[in-house]
Amino acid sequence: MSTIIATTPASRAFISDNMAGASPEIVQAVADAAAGQVLPYGNDPFTVSARRRLSEIFERDVDVFMVSTGSAANGLSLAALTPPWGSVLAHPDSHIHHDECGAPEFFTAGAKLVGVPGDNSMIDPDALDAAVRRKAGDVHSVQPSAVSISQATELGSVYTVAEIRRLSAIAKDAGLRVHMDGARFANALDHLGTTPAEMTWKAGIDVLSFGATKNGAMTADAIVSFDPELATELGFRAKRAGQLASKMRFHAAQIDAYLTDDLWLHNARRANAMATRLGDGLKAIPDIALLATPQANILFCRLPQHVTEGLLAEGYVFHHDRWEPGTVRFVTSFTHSADDIDQLLDAVRRHTR
Numbered sequence: 001m002s003t004i005i006a007t008t009p010a011s012r013a014f015i016s017d018n019m020a021g022a023s024p025e026i027v028q029a030v031a032d033a034a035a036g037q038v039l040p041y042g043n044d045p046f047t048v049s050a051r052r053r054l055s056e057i058f059e060r061d062v063d064v065f066m067v068s069t070g071s072a073a074n075g076l077s078l079a080a081l082t083p084p085w086g087s088v089l090a091h092p093d094s095h096i097h098h099d100e101c102g103a104p105e106f107f108t109a110g111a112k113l114v115g116v117p118g119d120n121s122m123i124d125p126d127a128l129d130a131a132v133r134r135k136a137g138d139v140h141s142v143q144p145s146a147v148s149i150s151q152a153t154e155l156g157s158v159y160t161v162a163e164i165r166r167l168s169a170i171a172k173d174a175g176l177r178v179h180m181d182g183a184r185f186a187n188a189l190d191h192l193g194t195t196p197a198e199m200t201w202k203a204g205i206d207v208l209s210f211g212a213t214k215n216g217a218m219t220a221d222a223i224v225s226f227d228p229e230l231a232t233e234l235g236f237r238a239k240r241a242g243q244l245a246s247k248m249r250f251h252a253a254q255i256d257a258y259l260t261d262d263l264w265l266h267n268a269r270r271a272n273a274m275a276t277r278l279g280d281g282l283k284a285i286p287d288i289a290l291l292a293t294p295q296a297n298i299l300f301c302r303l304p305q306h307v308t309e310g311l312l313a314e315g316y317v318f319h320h321d322r323w324e325p326g327t328v329r330f331v332t333s334f335t336h337s338a339d340d341i342d343q344l345l346d347a348v349r350r351h352t353r
Contacts (some may be wrong), residue, residue: 002086011340014318016214017184017297022254022331023216023267024119025094029257040246042066047252053259054210054224059197060102063231065223066251067243068184071100073209073221075107076241078146080225080233081177081207083108086145088179088194089171093121093154095181107241112142115129120292121155123147125166150336152188155291156298158276161198164218168204178204183211183221186268187296195292201226207234212330216267218336220254234322267334271297274332281345285352297332303348310351316344 013019038044051064067073074096076129078088088104090097092115096104105111117129118124128147135141149167152158159167168178180200182188185208189199199209208224225234238244245251258264275294282288282301300323303311308314308320319329332341 003257008315008317008338010335011343012315012317014316014332014344016331017271018214019317020216021336021343022218023257023263023334024215025260025263026254026257029340029350030250030251033253040248040250041244042248042252044249044252046249047067047257050222050252050256050259053066053256057196057259058200058224058226059178059195060201060226062227063228063234065225065234065238065243066240066245066248067221067255068251068257069247070095070181070209070211070213070221071103072241072243073211073223074148074179074181075098076169076234076237076243077179077207077209077223078104078111078275079107079109079237080149080230081146081179082108082111083143083145084111085142087112087142088146088148089114089116089123089128089144089146089176091118091121091150091153094148094150095183096148097153106144107237108141111189114144116141121150121153122150124158125147128167128170132171136174144174144176145274146177146179148181149205150181150183152184152191152296152298152342154298155300156294156296157292158191158295161192161194161203164205172204175190180205180208182208183214184296185211186215186264187272189267190268190272191295200224206230212255212264213306213332214333215258215264215271217254217258220251222255265321270298271332271336272332273335274328274338275299277338278330278332278344281341282348285345285349287352288348289326291344299332301328301329301330302326303328304352307348307351311347314347316347
């Protein structure tokens with residue numbers, strides 16, 4: 001007896017871009033990869049092609065490790081940068097701090113996450129400058145070892161290239177390495193209108209968690225290392241963590257299709273545009289307050305309780321009251337259309353009246 005699992009239509013789904021399915025091009029690529037016999041563990045033409053494409057978009061040779069989740073990408077990246085007695089400096093709102101169930105501490109064998117404050121979920125440079133030197137050399141304390149930047153942040157804000165350069169310079173001057181959590185890397189890139197190279201290694205990033213799952217892939221993200229000296233350790237850590245898939249071709253086929261014909265940028269551009277459309281519409285509705293103008297595909301606002309309840313009753317799915325009473329979060333994806341956004345705005349107006 002089969003079980004039918006109810007799904008939420010795109011026009012009602014705003015809890016996360018993880019709710020979206022996969023781009024048809026990526027689904028087709030996985031189906032195509034299922035045919036024939038190829039070598040296992042990443043020694044296949046799909047993995048070779050995906051690595052080549054990543055080297056092309058980053059304008060240099062990079063080491064690439066396919067993984068199945070963003071948490072694995074973050075944890076393994078930080079483990080390669082931080083000893084067990086070290087600390088990872090990150091914003092208190094970061095995903096590694098709030099939503100990964102201690103995975104960074106697990107993968108690093110005990111390194112400590114230390115929050116560095118700043119407005120809009122972004123690390124303040126002055127606060128970082130103090131944190132990178134706090135108790136340095138004191139055997140009684142964890143030692144500052146790495147900085148992790150979320151791009152885009154959990155609030156949807158985006159660091160400029162100049163801001164990344166400044167934070168990286170502070171870290172490097174103190175002897176720390178720099179990691180970027182790029183779960184929504186493409187969304188941030190679209191907002192800035194810059195290049196992948198300018199937003200990463202040219203700005204001082206050592207290792208990137210390259211996100212694809214939220215933006216059209218099925219089950220694949222990647223670690224991209226810009227430091228050749230880290231390749232051996234990352235390779236062994238990936239294997240030990242169960243992330244060296246025997247049929248790596250299915251991960252690689254997703255990343256390869258994701259990068260083909262700029263699908264990743266097209267998807268991010270659409271998701272961002274839908275968030276902008278939603279923000280513009282909400283600003284025009286009385287009693288609705290945006291907490292910030294969306295820079296990526298995440299929007300926070302304050303809704304009257306009766307409006308939130310009315311939307312939930314209509315089947316809308318979104319985060320609410322997770323932060324402060326009345327604060328809600330809408331996340332748009334590449335699957336949303338202008339009609340979907342307009343329907344949501346019509347529902348908000350209806351319940352506001």
